[in-house]
Amino acid sequence: MTATLLLTASILGACSDEEGAAKKGENAGNVKATGMPIVEEKIQVDGFAAKFFASQDWNNLMLWEEYEKMTNIDVEWETVQIEGLAEKKNLKLAAGDYPDLFFASAFSKTDLLKYGQQGVFLPLNDYIDEYAPNFKKILEDYPSVKQGVTMADGNIYGFPTFYDPNFESLRAGTPWINKDWLNKLGLEEPETTDELYKVLKAFKEQDPNGNGQADELGWGSGYGIDQFIHYLRGTYGLNKQGSMNINLDFKEGTEEFRFVPATDEYKELLTFLNKLYMEGLINQDVFTTEPHVFAAEASKGNYGMLSEVDPKELFKLDGYIGVPVLEGPTGERSYNFVSNGLGNLGMFVLTDKAENPEAMVRWMDYFYGEEGSKMFFMGFEGVTYEEDESGKFKYLDTITNNPNGLNMDQAISEYLTWPGGYYPGMVRQKFFQGAEATENSIQNAEKTLPYTIKDEDILPGLNYTVEESEQVGAIMTDIQTYINEMTASFITGKQDFSKWDEYKKTLDKMGLQDYLELAQGAYERSTKEK
Numbered sequence: 001m002t003a004t005l006l007l008t009a010s011i012l013g014a015c016s017d018e019e020g021a022a023k024k025g026e027n028a029g030n031v032k033a034t035g036m037p038i039v040e041e042k043i044q045v046d047g048f049a050a051k052f053f054a055s056q057d058w059n060n061l062m063l064w065e066e067y068e069k070m071t072n073i074d075v076e077w078e079t080v081q082i083e084g085l086a087e088k089k090n091l092k093l094a095a096g097d098y099p100d101l102f103f104a105s106a107f108s109k110t111d112l113l114k115y116g117q118q119g120v121f122l123p124l125n126d127y128i129d130e131y132a133p134n135f136k137k138i139l140e141d142y143p144s145v146k147q148g149v150t151m152a153d154g155n156i157y158g159f160p161t162f163y164d165p166n167f168e169s170l171r172a173g174t175p176w177i178n179k180d181w182l183n184k185l186g187l188e189e190p191e192t193t194d195e196l197y198k199v200l201k202a203f204k205e206q207d208p209n210g211n212g213q214a215d216e217l218g219w220g221s222g223y224g225i226d227q228f229i230h231y232l233r234g235t236y237g238l239n240k241q242g243s244m245n246i247n248l249d250f251k252e253g254t255e256e257f258r259f260v261p262a263t264d265e266y267k268e269l270l271t272f273l274n275k276l277y278m279e280g281l282i283n284q285d286v287f288t289t290e291p292h293v294f295a296a297e298a299s300k301g302n303y304g305m306l307s308e309v310d311p312k313e314l315f316k317l318d319g320y321i322g323v324p325v326l327e328g329p330t331g332e333r334s335y336n337f338v339s340n341g342l343g344n345l346g347m348f349v350l351t352d353k354a355e356n357p358e359a360m361v362r363w364m365d366y367f368y369g370e371e372g373s374k375m376f377f378m379g380f381e382g383v384t385y386e387e388d389e390s391g392k393f394k395y396l397d398t399i400t401n402n403p404n405g406l407n408m409d410q411a412i413s414e415y416l417t418w419p420g421g422y423y424p425g426m427v428r429q430k431f432f433q434g435a436e437a438t439e440n441s442i443q444n445a446e447k448t449l450p451y452t453i454k455d456e457d458i459l460p461g462l463n464y465t466v467e468e469s470e471q472v473g474a475i476m477t478d479i480q481t482y483i484n485e486m487t488a489s490f491i492t493g494k495q496d497f498s499k500w501d502e503y504k505k506t507l508d509k510m511g512l513q514d515y516l517e518l519a520q521g522a523y524e525r526s527t528k529e530k
Contacts, residue, residue, distance in 0.1 A: 031131070031358045037072035038362045045360065046099035046353075047075040048092065050085040050106065052420025053413045062415045066380065073356075073363055075101075082422060093120065100354040104422040107158060107346025109151070109461070110469040115349075116157040117466055122350045123155035127361040134368035138162060138426065144340045147526060148244070148460040152468075159364050159424045161343030165455060167429040168445040172338050172452050173436070175219070175231055175307040176320040176444070181208035192327045193235060193272055200281040203304035218281035221307035222294025225286055225491060228273055228307060234334030234451070235326045236269040242458035243337045247480075248519055255527075257520050259512055261483045262504050267497065268329065270490045277491050287488050310440045322444030325451035335452045340460060347424035367425035376423070377431040379415045395433055408433075462522040472518055475511040482510065 030039045049058065058064055058077035068074050078099065080088045089105050092098045093115065107115075115121040128136055139146040142165070149156050163171060182189065182199070185208050190196040200218040202208075209216060221227040233239045238260050241249050248257045260266055276282045283289065283303075298306060299315045311317040327333040348364050350357050366372035378385045378393050385395050394400075395412065402411040409419035412433075417423065464472055486503055489495035495503075 027356050028358045031356070031362065036070045039072045039356070039359050042072045042074065043356050043359060044074045044076060045101060045356065046078070047101045047103050048078050048080075048089065048099045048105065049103040049417075050082045050422050051079045051104070051417065052082055052422065053410070054081055056413060056417070058417070061417065062380065062383070063376070063417060067375070071363055071366075073359060082420060098351055098353065100351060100356075101360060102346075102349045102351070104347055104417070104424065105349070106344050106422060107349060109345060109463065110466075110473060112157040112346050112349070113151045113153065113464075113466050113469060116151065116155055117153065119352055121157045122352060122354065122357055123157060124159070124350065124357075124361065125154075125156050127357055128156060128365075131358050131361040132365035132368070134365050134372070134426075135159065138368060142340065144455075144458065144460045145342050148340065148342045148463075149345055150463065152463045152465045152522075152525075157349060158346040159348035159368075160345045161347050161424055161427070162368070163339075163341045163343060163427045164429060165341045167427060167432070167436075168442075168449060168452075171341065171445075172335055172448045173309075173441060173444045174323045174325060174335070174448055175227075175305055176311050177305045177323045178203075178208070178303075178319055179321045180319040181216075181304050184208045184210070189321075189324055190326065191324055193232075193329060196323075196326060197272075197276065197281070200276065200304065201279065204281060208304070209302070215302055217283065217303045219276065219305040219307070220283040220294065220298060220303040221286060222289055222291040222298070223307070225273070225487065228282065228286075229269065229487075230337040231307065231323075231335075232269050232272070232326070232328075234336035234453070235328040235332060236265045237328065237330065237332040237334075238263065238265050238269070239336040240334070240453065240457065242453060243339050244342070244459055244461045245519070247483075248459075255523070257516055257523065259507070259516060261487070262507055262512070267500055270487060271497060273491045274493060274497075278493055287492070309436055310438045310444075312440060313438055321440070322447050325448055333451055335448050338453055338458060340455065340458045342460070345461075347422070364424065369426075370428070373426055373428050373431045376416065376425055377418055377427075377433065379412065384412060384415050393431060393433075459523075460526075462519055463526060464518065464522050468518050468522065472515060475515045479507060479510050479512060479515070482506065 027043075030041055030043070032038060032040065051058065056079070058079050064075060064077070085105060089102065089107075098120070112121060116123060128139075139149070145162065149158070149160055151157060165171065177189065177199075181203055185202050185206055187199055187202060188195075190199045203216050204218050205214075207214070207216065219228070230243070239246070239249050247260050249260055250256060251258045273282065277284070283294070295315065298308070298311070299317070301315075301317050305323065306315075306320065308314050311320045325333060325335045350360055354360060367376050374393070378395070381387065383396075384399055385393050387393050395408070399411045400408055402408075413419050486495060490497060
């Protein structure tokens with residue numbers, strides 16, 4: 001059945017591509033080169049999108065209603081909850097029942113290239129060159145972004161999420177520590193891994209909240225062990241080329257890849273986390289808890305250290321400050337979990353059913369410009385935000401202190417779509433009102449900045465051919481599952497570190513060396529092209 005569906009999809013894709021090919025450019029005369037509306041005569045297109053809040057009806061949402069008035073473009077939205085996105089979009093593509101455009105649908109590089117070469121997704125290079133001045137400028141200003149969005153066949157098939165590299169508190173930030181507890185116990189902020197261990201142990205054992213009960217906890221997160229690992233990567237000398245290829249960095253002094261989860265440094269990192277876990281200094285349900293469950297516990301104020309965004313915004317907790325970047329046992333001290341600002345690449349794609357690609361590229365490009373960013377993230381003056389005398393934008397009290405008891409994300413989602421993080425466009429600090437933009441988060445980032453790796457050292461994501469992508473996918477699906485399982489086992493003590501060599505041999509048996517060869521080839525190809 002699967003084979004039949006795939007064959008049908010390829011046939012339908014080929015047919016619809018031939019039919020659509022004759023239409024390309026036919027409606028370009030209706031598109032204005034600049035200004036609004038985008039088209040002289042109103043058009044209607046079908047769009048599919050992922051959304052975060054089930055209560056939202058995108059066809060009656062202020063953002064899209066107002067944008068329709070501005071552009072003369074009516075998008076008829078079909079939406080799905082983020083949790084059901086992967087299944088729904090894959091079914092649509094397999095059945096050939098897909099829309100003109102996919103928005104906030106998070107297509108992977110593999111999918112972009114596969115469906116692009118099948119003709120289902122349109123190559124956007126020429127349209128960007130002529131109809132997307134805002135996005136084109138980003139590609140010109142940030143060559144690594146252009147390299148990242150360009151597939152191995154030379155085409156761009158998707159518009160990405162792009163985080164302004166100058167928005168430091170969104171790109172980099174350490175966990176948060178309870179400054180009041182430090183003061184109560186006469187402790188300084190930890191500067192090394194050894195000092196962090198001593199601080200967490202003191203938090204747990206010395207009653208810093210002063211209630212006479214042993215109810216204090218050490219370091220917690222509701223988003224899994226990765227939150228801990230990412231913070232410590234630079235402390236243990238890992239990922240000196242950044243986080244765009246999270247399992248890869250260079251062997252010292254070379255441009256030859258090594259596999260991060262198989263290094264001695266990664267073993268040492270896990271050994272440190274094992275020590276914290278076994279002594280109860282990490283939340284014991286870190287591998288199983290869900291964010292909302294952890295939030296209820298964290299809001300009690302019993303954690304001395306938290307790996308989430310600003311606790312004041314997330315949990316209504318005062319007294320937390322950013323933890324310093326730590327020095328590791330070999331003297332390494334760097335914050336390396338940093339990208340070049342490029343998020344998911346496949347957040348906006350046009351299919352071969354799109355009869356007005358020129359108009360829709362202009363429609364999308366607006367959100368990479370200043371005015372579009374402001375509308376997308378702030379909404380509408382007098383309704384959702386106001387501008388103060390200094391020119392700063394802030395949400396109205398009905399959003400930040402909602403009379404119906406809604407939190408900020410819930411309140412703003414009655415007008416806008418950005419909460420949840422699934423969107424194409426450019427994220428600018430002056431228009432973004434999430435927790436990463438608070439004064440506390442900015443101060444945290446400033447503390448981190450001296451130790452953050454330089455932008456020029458960050459390696460863009462690797463681009464594979466279709467054949468290579470299939471090989472990488474086949475190898476890494478099983479390897480990543482195994483790494484996740486063994487990482488949990490080593491940290492929780494279910495697996496002894498004497499089994500480390502056996503773990504590495506298993507990785508090799510699963511095809512690790514083949515993956516490294518493919519990755520090295522993709523890197524060397526991109527270097528030659530550059």
